[in-house]
Amino acid sequence: MSTETTTEKNLSFVLSGIHQVSFEDRPVPELKDPHDVLINVKFTGICGSDVHYWDHGAIGNFVLKDPMVLGHESSGVVAKVGSEVTSLKVGDHVAMEPGIPCRRCEPCKSGKYNLCVAMAFAATPPYNGTLARYYVLPEDFCYKLPSTVSLEEGAIMEPLGVAVHIVKQGEVSPGQTVVVSGAGPVGLLCCAVARAFGASKVIAVDIQPSRLEFAKTYAATSVFEPSKTATPEQNADRLKEENDIPLGADVVIDASGAEPSIATGIHATRNGGVYVQGGMGRSEITFPIMAACQKELTVRGSFRYGSGDYKLAVDFVSSGRVDAKSLITGVVKFEEAEQAFKEVKAGKGIKTLIAGQE
Numbered sequence: 108m109s110t111e112t113t114t115e116k117n118l119s120f121v122l123s124g125i126h127q128v129s130f131e132d133r134p135v136p137e138l139k140d141p142h143d144v145l146i147n148v149k150f151t152g153i154c155g156s157d158v159h160y161w162d163h164g165a166i167g168n169f170v171l172k173d174p175m176v177l178g179h180e181s182s183g184v185v186a187k188v189g190s191e192v193t194s195l196k197v198g199d200h201v202a203m204e205p206g207i208p209c210r211r212c213e214p215c216k217s218g219k220y221n222l223c224v225a226m227a228f229a230a231t232p233p234y235n236g237t238l239a240r241y242y243v244l245p246e247d248f249c250y251k252l253p254s255t256v257s258l259e260e261g262a263i264m265e266p267l268g269v270a271v272h273i274v275k276q277g278e279v280s281p282g283q284t285v286v287v288s289g290a291g292p293v294g295l296l297c298c299a300v301a302r303a304f305g306a307s308k309v310i311a312v313d314i315q316p317s318r319l320e321f322a323k324t325y326a327a328t329s330v331f332e333p334s335k336t337a338t339p340e341q342n343a344d345r346l347k348e349e350n351d352i353p354l355g356a357d358v359v360i361d362a363s364g365a366e367p368s369i370a371t372g373i374h375a376t377r378n379g380g381v382y383v384q385g386g387m388g389r390s391e392i393t394f395p396i397m398a399a400c401q402k403e404l405t406v407r408g409s410f411r412y413g414s415g416d417y418k419l420a421v422d423f424v425s426s427g428r429v430d431a432k433s434l435i436t437g438v439v440k441f442e443e444a445e446q447a448f449k450e451v452k453a454g455k456g457i458k459t460l461i462a463g464q465e
């Protein structure tokens with residue numbers, strides 16, 4: 108008979124091939140460094156990238172070769188601390204930043220650790236994700252949640268960190284007009300962060316009317332539904348006209364990854380404005396490069412989150428400047444994790460969380 112108690116087990120949701128998932132009892136991970144902490148994972152949001160691995164087995168160059176635990180948008184409770192941990196104690200509630208950089212390469216040392224050449228990112232092959240009972244992180248990648256912020260909201264800090272980074276890349280400043288194309292969780296959070304950065308007008312764009320309805324009640328000051336039969340230039344012209352911005356928006360963010368959205372976004376940016384690519388869709392597309400050239404646009408990418416982004420995400424939610432709660436439209440039990448993937452793929456709700464285990 109095993110001497111292990113149930114709480115020592117580490118039931119994990121594992122992907123081993125396209126649509127091949129199982130629950131595996133894996134060893135409880137060990138603290139490898141005196142600054143590590145063991146976290147009992149409590150809530151995990153499902154991200155489009157988790158769904159993509161489940162549905163396709165790969166994202167770009169990241170190809171699933173060995174079974175991998177899914178999940179990277181998590182919060183939890185500290186269960187054990189390493190001998191040199193000073194910032195956390197057992198029982199603390201934390202948001203978990205799921206990508207651990209090497210801290211030694213040039214991007215890390217220049218302060219851009221999200222661009223680390225040796226990043227170990229949860230649920231990106233070959234690294235296991237957080238959909239398990241336990242997960243280990245260095246203490247400085249755990250963000251203590253104040254008592255006013257729930258563990259459910261703690262799981263939203265990951266996509267909120269993505270949105271904070273995107274809006275920082277856009278250099279959004281008070282009084283500006285910002286267009287956010289794609290009103291899924293990331294785009295909606297970009298709208299909220301742009302408002303928190305002082306943008307006066309935030310125009311949410313989506314092809315799904317239900318998402319635009321949600322955006323209106325959430326953080327957008329207005330919404331725009333592009334026509335599927337119009338050209339990107341025609342859609343951009345109508346967006347500018349309907350929103351009284353004849354010169355275009357100061358900042359345009361793509362949070363869809365869709366080719367027509369990207370082209371429309373470039374045409375909707377004002378001369379000298381900033382365009383940020385946050386959405387991740389097809390690797391190569393037709394891009395209106397002449398418009399970007401002639402308008403002297405600053406075109407930037409945005410990848411995950413870096414210094415200060417998670418901290419600001421927690422601060423935005425705890426101060427009430429960003430509403431994380433409204434985005435949570437469903438919570439399923441751990442044993443129903445696969446059902447949640449099906450629902451997210453079908454576009455049900457905004458953000459579905461998977462509850463953790465005791």
Ligand SMILES: NC(=O)C1=CN([C@@H]2O[C@H](COP(=O)(O)OP(=O)(O)OC[C@H]3O[C@@H](n4cnc5c(N)ncnc54)[C@H](O)[C@@H]3O)[C@@H](O)[C@H]2O)C=CC1
Binds near residue numbers: 293
């Ligand atoms: N840059 C980064 O580090 C990260 C990027 N992402 C990416 O951000 C994007 C958004 O993520 P979620 O909000 O979770 O995805 P989502 O799939 O829930 O939302 C995307 C939205 O874009 C809309 N859309 C599709 N075609 C459009 C078009 N032509 N014009 C306007 N809207 C259109 C969809 O209707 C949907 O509402 C995804 O591409 C995802 O892969 C996600 C995490 C990190």
Ligand SMILES: O=C(CO)[C@@H](O)[C@H](O)CO
Binds near residue numbers: 157
């Ligand atoms: O979903 C995210 C972050 O939220 C992506 O960075 C994936 O890690 C890509 O594999």
Ligand SMILES: [Zn+2]
Binds near residue numbers: 155156
């Ligand atoms: Zn993600």
